[in-house]
Amino acid sequence: MLPDLQTAFRAGTVGRDAAAVATLADDGMENGHRFGIYRNNIFLSLTGVLEAAFPTVAKLVGDENFAVLAHRFIAAHPPQRPALYAYGADFAAFLAGFAPAVEELPFLPDLARVEWAVNEAYFEADAEPLVAEHLAGLAPDRYAGLRFRLHPTVRLIGSDWPVWDMWGAEALPDPRPDGKQDAAQQVLVRRPESKVDVVLLAPGDFAFLDAFARGDTLGEAAAAVAGADADFDLSTCLAGHLAGGTFHSDYTIDAS
Amino acid sequence: MAFDHGNGSSGAFTREPVPAAAGVGLRHTHYNEFLAGRPAVAWLEVHSENYLCPGGPRLATLEAIRQHYPLSCHGVGLSLGSAEGLDKDHLARLRALFDRFEPGLVSEHVSWSTTGGDYLNDLLPLPYTEEALDILVRNIGQAQDAFGRRILIENPSSYVTFAQSTIPEWEFCAEAARRSGCGLLLDVNNIHVSAHNHGYDALEFLNAIPGDPVGEIHIAGHADTEWDGRPVLIDDHGSTVKEAVWELLETALSRLGPKPVLMEWDLDLPPLEVLLGEAGRAQALLDRLAPQRRVLDDVA
Known part of the structure; x- marks a missing residue:
């Protein structure tokens, strides 16, 4: 049968x-x-x-x-x-x-996560990214209540290994990374238009974006990161991600 | 069975028939040529499953290219021969694709690829039995209902057969079309490959196929190899069309009249000109045979 x-x-x-x-x-x-x-x-x-x-x-x-x-x-x-x-x-x-x-x-699984994120970003649903002009009319006292949504193509990968350095490499690094904390890298993958970006993030930027993935407001995200990373600069970080297309144009804002 | 032939979608395209002319398979390798210019070919065919992603450049590219060519969507993953029936989510995704791109033709295979929920990514052979025919006809009916349109089913190439088969392959395909109301996609390269591998006469196959249900013909290259020390033809779509297959195409077109003819190439893709050259040869054949047909029609 x-x-x-x-x-x-x-x-x-x-x-x-x-x-x-x-x-x-x-x-x-x-x-x-x-x-x-x-x-x-x-x-x-x-x-x-x-x-x-x-x-x-x-x-x-x-x-x-x-x-x-x-x-x-x-x-x-x-x-x-x-x-x-x-x-x-x-x-x-x-x-x-x-x-x-x-x-x-030992870094192979994390490297595979970066490559899978690139693959997913490539095929993910298209969406209009948030740009600075979208926020132009907003009163400054309402910024803290902004809840950005990450663009649907965004993937965040934190690794104990220098996976951003290795992504796209032709050969194994020599000497091989030993995975100590100073070799750790955080990676943002996104596709705001047709091309996939693979971006190396500072630890503060990674934590900042991760906060939006959890549903934080801009105020909450900035406060959490400022306490954890002394080098974090909110306006530089925000300007970079608005220019790069990390957020979805469709955001919400809490009542002030 | 009632089909919805109305153009109910609100998309950018209207359904456009695929002409009885030569087309080529559209593959990623050749996107740039099709975006940069408008290569001279009558129509294009894509593998439906390559465009089921939610978004991204692939869909955007197909959208841009579709503006200029009639389209055929050729499925490789529906598994019409699966005893366990069809995947409803897959049917719905395909329907959405067809509603968006409005292909003039939609086709699938007389084969199976899914069992126990696993998709085996190959066009696997069916035993040609009454049981398998019933299953195939039921699944075609379900697909045509889900798509709201008639489909074509393609005769496969195969490497093994089953002693339990009681129906010749040509009768099996023709009978599935007759009972389900679907059309046939006659792959003359597959006929040649299977005839060689299983020791039957390709012309016996061809002569048993009724002309009316045939909505499209495929041509492709195959590889002449040895397996386990014995000769076997592998349907790899990796070269130009062999002379024996051109002869079968000429016989088919003479017998069936003009049909859309598609040049397929999937492995180690050559420059687009090579593909267009093969399509050009098929078009020349169509052109040469067309006036003869008209004379015959006039006499009749």
Whole structure:
């Protein structure tokens, strides 16, 4: 029956179950020696999808290692939707749980998070970014009550590793970063128009934007960051993100 | 079954028929050529699943290019042969895509790719049985209802067959179209590949296909390889069209009359001129055969 055939076909391809292929052969699959063509097509095409989404990870580990990582990932997490722009969301978490990779290259999962953020930002819904002109008519005493929304394409990634330096790298840094606190980097990914920006953030800027992700007002966000980072300059930070398109044009404002 | 042929969408495009002329597949690699100029080709086809993202440059690019060409949306992920039925969210996303871009043709495959919720990203073969035919016809009906329009189904290329099959592939495809009311997308490269791999006569396939339901023809390249020490043709869409497939195309067009013909290329894409060259050869064939058909029609 068709449901059994399809279950066995799945087990014999992504499930890598030789017994399932034998069952198909016993049921009269002809030219069964060619079954491997399907397994190949599935793994190779999905490896290509992952390689396109995680080009730096692929480059840094090399083709052979990436093929092994992709193979294991595909077998454990085959796509759940026939829309491959969304395939790979679990890859960073998979890498974090794959001991041989993280023992050798402990920054790999965070680097994959940056690459996935770039991928998501690229395909995310479009929206008009907030610019300074949108706020021109606002009385200064109402600024503290502004609740900015982050632009839908914005992703914030905090890492103990210099992931912004490594993103787009052609080769592993020498010497390899040891992950001490001074190597930590915070990254903003956004796509206000057609191009994806990958921006290195100062710790204060990262905390400031993170506050809006939690729903804080401008007043609350500024107060929280000012206490934590003496170098933080509110007007420089705000002007930069208004010029760069980090916020959604659709903001709310608390009654003063 | 009642189809909604009205242009109910409030979008920027109106539905525009795909002409009985040569078109090419639109791929990311060639976006810039299509944005910068207006390459001479009668129509374009995209893989529907490449445009299901919420936003971003891909959709914006298709929007810009669609202004100048009739469009066909060719699906590779609906899994019409799935015993477990179709994914309703996927149907709704496809419907939204069709409402936005108003393609003149919408097509899918006589194959499956989803089981147990996993999407296997390949066009997998069906056994040609009454059971599979019932499932396929039911799923086509569900898709046509969800889209509010008729679809075309494409004969696949395959590497294995099943002894439980009781229906020849050509009858299976034609019967699925007859029972569901859908049309056929005749892929003459797939006919050639499957005929070679399974040892049947490509002309027997072609001659069994009724002309009226055929709404489109595909041509593409394939690879002549060995698998496990034995020869096998792989449908990789990675080269120019082989002479044997051009011959099948000529036979098909002579028999069926003029149809939209699409040149597909998916692997190691060449410069656009190479694709346009293949489409040009198909167009020359269409032009050469058209007057003959008219004479025949006049005599009849």
